[in-house]
Amino acid sequence: MLRSGQADYHGKEDDSVMFEFFPAEMLRASPKPRIYNTHFTPQGLPKQTFDKKCKILFLQRNPKDVLVSMLPFLQGHKFLDSTIKWNEFISKYMEFEVESSLLNWFYYTREWYEFLKEGHDNIYCLSYEDMKEDPVREITKLATFLKVEDNRDLFKDIAVKCSFQNLKQAVTLKVDTSSNSNKEAAKKITNLTYRKGEVGDWKNYFTVAVNEQFDALYAKKMTGIDFKYRYSN
Template sequence: MAQAGMQELLKKTLAENKDIVPSDPLFLHNGELYPTMICCPETLKILDTFETRSDDVILVGYPKTGTNWVGQILVELEAASGKYDEEERRKRSMRQRERELSLFPYLEFGDPAKFERMKQLPSRRVIKTHLAPQRLPKSIFQKKAKILVLFRNPKDTAVSYLHFANGLKLLPTPKTWDEFFSDFIKGKVPWGLYLDHIIEWNKYLDDKNVMFITYEQIKENAALEIKRMAEFFDFTVNEQEIQSIVEKTSFKTMKDEASETNEGIGKFLFRKGVVGDWKNVFSEDQNKEMDRKFEESVAKTKLGMMMKYDVYCQY
């Protein structure tokens, strides 16, 4: 139901803002930009009041690294692990959907009262966020909740981010690719500089409660990576259930479902779902600039090497 919740939120938001241009589409909080359409300063100000449970399933990923996709995988794992019969699954799904529609699907989205409402969600809660580690509620680390951190190669991330931001009007004005690339490489986009997220999370490589995974790894072998996620979060699932989740959360299945239930929204959430689309967009100068920035900042870190930049970001 996480996927449906996200789609409903975006559909509702787009409808409400169809003929409205916010006077301030972006706002600054603690030195970082956020989109007014889905975030509000009051929520971010009280973020640290969020009460984490030790069994919460936390998914963290910079925008357009695949958090909607992987979030649905985690929801499916939780459901399969719970071994609900069909009637209980249906009832639970309906309750979960109703709650999620009022909660907003990411930790930093929505109104500040959401944190009180989140207390009513049944365990285990699957919680998503785009926030860097230093901006997460302290209780996540204090309660030792397990965190899955998702990354995607920065070139594909940038291209996907542009289409998403323009489609949902998250930016003050629609951006051309050249304009957006200039902002992205400087961190002048919502949630800041992507490379900074990599640098900050590199500090948590030895934390046993943090697991790192890449979009590209899942694309290469979804069944293997879903099995790794299940083991990390202590979900009890068998091979048949894992294969079922692979099929339910394939790009085609999720895109088709989004198109059926929320016309117009699916194309922003699920555009191409491929690795290497950046090759159709980046100019030679932009390619060199991204290579240089990556080499200077994160290429030699363990996390930077794990991302296989030389495989996914070279012609």
């Protein structure tokens, strides 16, 4: 929306331009300026990304809310058995030691931290919680990074269009719902991608004991990493 100068939804979902899903030839076919999406660590990105100093937006969210959202997402995509309950999931996750997996939040975040501390003026870091708190403020900052002309009316329109509920509705509308089966598909896609979007929903899932265990694990895994996260509004 910032690049086009209009608060209009894109015709396709963001996963239509994900590095993980498509060969380079298909991604190159998209019109310039090309905007891609990915969950890769820096090491997984094409070398040209850095040689050409492509602008990168690095978005983070506090890990507790990430994990609460991760379970239904993985189950919905059948990566995990649908019968697994939250308590079992979080216990197993805290034992997770695979250092090459993108599902390992600690590994993923450390990889980005080590890369970012080298200094990269073409990378802009932003947080989900800040976007939720004051979207116009954060959109304005992002526009400055992208060298988009200051346009407060546009930024306000984008903030409205990109609110959680409006995005959730927009996703449903992108699916042809002329049949009952398609309506169910649209509902499933929407619920997988947009669950609640709240800051601090983890408090409804983490027990006191689990929270203490997770905080201890975080302190161990993230020693020397000074990313700061907000866990409530």
